[in-house]
Amino acid sequence: MENKIRYYSLLIGFLGFLGLHPLYGNDTLGKYKITSPDKSITMELSQDVNGQFIYSFKGKNRQLIDPSPLGFKLENGNVIPYAGWRVETASRREVRDVWKPIWGKRAKVDDHFNELVLRIRNQASNLLQNIQIVARVYNDGIAFRYEVPSTEIKTVGVISELTAYHFTDNFTAWYYNGENHNIGPELLSESDGRRLPPMTVKADGQNYLAIHEAYLIEGEPLVLNAEKGERVFTLSSKPAKLYPGYKSAWRVILYGTTPGALTDSHTIELLNPTPLPEYDFSWVKPGLALWDWRMNGAKVEGFSYEMSYPSWVRAVDFAAAQGLRYLVLDANWYGPEFHSDSDPVSGDKVNDVRKLIQYGKEKGVGIWLYLNDIGGKKFPIEKTLKQYGEWGAAGVKYGFMRGNHEEKNRWTQTVTRLCAENHLLVDYHDDPVHPYGQMRTWPNAVTRELCHAQLDGHHVFVPKTFVTAVFVNMVAGPLDMNNGMFDLRQGHTTRTDCNLPVPSTLTAEAARTLITFSGATILPDIPEFYRKYPPLFRFISEQKMPWVESKTLAGEIGEYIVMMRQTKDAFLVGAATNESGRKLSIPLTFLGSGKYEVEIIQDGVDAHYLTNRETYSLNKKTVSMKETLHVSLAPGGGVCMTFKPIKK
Structure with missing residues (x-):
């Protein structure tokens, strides 16, 4: 494992006056450059002629964000840092580390970045006198945040955060849009008013x-304005x-030469700290789960599915036979979900649920509980x-959290911590x-x-919704879209x-x-x-999670996506398209050496997402990493491929 951290410190004094920085010759007085470890992207911080602190961003030698403001406007009308504020010290750090997540898109993640910390001071200020800007540049993006040293003694109210993004041209954008189809594609100049990240x-x-x-x-989650x-x-x-000790959230700008590079990035996770030492998360097991909510009312083979013990047992038996790890029990198991007297530890079907949990343990299937x-x-x-x-x-599905998003963030942190202390996974809806x-x-x-689950969102969900959300919503983190419905009958x-x-x-x-990371x-x-x-x-x-490796092989926002995920035993590839059918050529360079048997499942020749949903074809062949597979997707359709090594 590479685990290397290097520190550099520069005192901005006499050397700064001379414009001499012995360790980083590209710094000049009042201007600081920081590049990615692979030298592909650059962030620059400086102070303009009016005293405003600004940053800019360049990727692959193209300027993408022009000088843009940093800082805060305080309740007394002052802006910090601004005129009268000067960089007192600048320190640099190189980190070349490795993160091995318990679960994630891959088993090993390079945590490589270069960091610059500017300590900015205004000794004449009668409020805060010191603030720090911490900037990090990764190979796939930049991040910066504001910190108030704990040595400060005053607390000041804030009117606004001045961070802005001055894009260099009229680019095209897409935005998260709550439980609706994403906003976009939209030219930046056409954006008007509130926009949500990602x-x-x-x-x-x-x-x-x-x-x-x-x-x-702490504080309000990020909201953009255009x-x-x-x-x-x-x-x-x-x-x-x-206030003394304040640290803002990291403002993150991910960068890639393809949209899939954004979806594959781990930088947002890397900007969070590792678990506290008192927490052991070895019990956390990602996996596939059945869900009783969409079963309710289904009639088959003389059996009617309900959200009740006989149906739950039937689901657990199937999950155990197929190697599925969990069953999720949704609302009303402890009483009507919106009744104030529905007690979540003693109401309604609690005895059945406790019996089911024990039955699931015997079968190797964990039970999630709604709250x-x-x-x-x-x-x-x-x-x-x-x-x-x-x-x-095994876990908790938490729904319908009330309050504004700042309040919800605090409560989410509380529930997540309490779930961890009681060895419970958690999913927020x-x-x-x-x-x-x-x-x-x-x-x-x-x-x-962070979407509208596809079975709920009939008023917004169409094939292009999926191939947009995986390049927008899923950039933020794991996404529960409840994909995998096989009852696609008309009407x-x-x-x-x-x-x-x-x-x-x-x-x-x-x-x-x-394709959906979760x-x-x-x-x-x-x-x-099934x-x-x-x-x-x-x-x-x-x-079978956790994944060994993941990579978006191809795709375009709102058009299509091809995703590869590797288990210990196989390489899996899934592709999906929007309302347009298409032919794809998929190089197999992701495979290891040797020969593989691939099982290819494609839409039937006359398949269509509106009129002929169930038809498909299956083909098996032997391939190697030097080959390219050519596949066809129906309108609204997809392709599934499983590659397994052929043992000599």
Whole structure:
């Protein structure tokens, strides 16, 4: 393992007066450059003629963000740091480390960055006299944040954070849009008003950016603001105050030469700290899960699925037989979910649930329990989650959190910590706070619904929704979209909730389960429909996390995506397209040496996401890493491929 940290310090005094910086000759008085370890991208910080501190960003020798302001406007109207503020010291650090996550997109992540810390001082100020700007440059992006030294003695209120993004040209952008289809493609000059991150930007065919944040300890989650006709984005979110020891969230600009590089990045997680030493997360196991909510009302073979013990046992038996790790119990197991007297530790079907948890343990299947803010806040949350842990539950699906996003962020942190203390995984639904890399500090925070789960979102979900969200929403972190519906019959089904079919094909539904990064892949259909299509469900059950490696092989925002994920035993590739059918050529350079048998599942020749969803073809062949596979996707369709080495 490479584990190397180098420190450099520069005193800005006499040497700065002479313009001499012996360790970094490209620094000049008042101007500091910091490059990525591979020298491909550059961030520059300086102070303009008016005293405003600014930054700029260049990727692959193209200027992408022009000089843009840094700092805060305080309640008394002063701006810091500004005129009268000077860089007192600048220190640099090189980190060449490796992160080995418990679970993630890959088993080993290079934590390589160069860091610059500017300590800025205004001795004449009667409020704060010191503030620090910490900047890091990775091979796939930059990040910076503000820190107030703990030696300061005053606290000051804040009117606004001045951080802005002055893009160099009228690029094209897409934005997270709550439980709706993403905003975009939209020219920057056409953006008007509030925009939510992640914001994914296409400068040209070789330059892509994503704007987000990392390690949001406190304060309002990031919200962007645009003025029509401009290509400047400011922040409408802000901290309430600056105080001794304050640290802002990291402002992150991811960079890649393809949109897939943004989706594959781990930088947002790397900007979060490792777990506290008192927490052992060896019990955290990512995996596939069945879900009782979409089973409810299904009728098959003389059996009617309900959210009750007989149906749960049937699901556990199937999960155990297929090697699925979990079953998620959704709302109403402890009483009507929105009734204030529904007690989450003693109400309604609690005895059945406790019996099911024990039955699941015998079968090797963990049981997740639903909880929402009504039950979570009326009844002591510490007691509730402790009880779930003592019962032996595997996780909690937390829904319908109330309050503004600052309040929700605080409560999310509390629930995540309490879940960790009781060995519970956690999944947040229903307009959660966007992820900002928590999975590094809290590996039990395995996913969240930063989208509208596809079975709920019939009014917004179409094939292009999926191939947009994976390049926008999923940049923020693991995503629970509830892909993998196999009951795609025309017209209404017998399901109690959301009984319309998903606009997709069977192959696309299976492929989406692989493409979507999540520590808990939650499958929405009944066992009988999975048994009906053995090759496609075999592709799903081969998804044995944690992943060894992941890579977006090809794709374009809103058009299509090809994703490879590697297990200990196989390479899996899933592709999905928008409403347009397409032919793809996929080089197999990701494979190791030797020969592989590949099972290829493609849409049938007449497949279509609206009219002929179930048809597919299966083919097997022997391949090597030197070859290229040519596949066809129907409109709204997909491709699933499983590569296994041929042993000599």
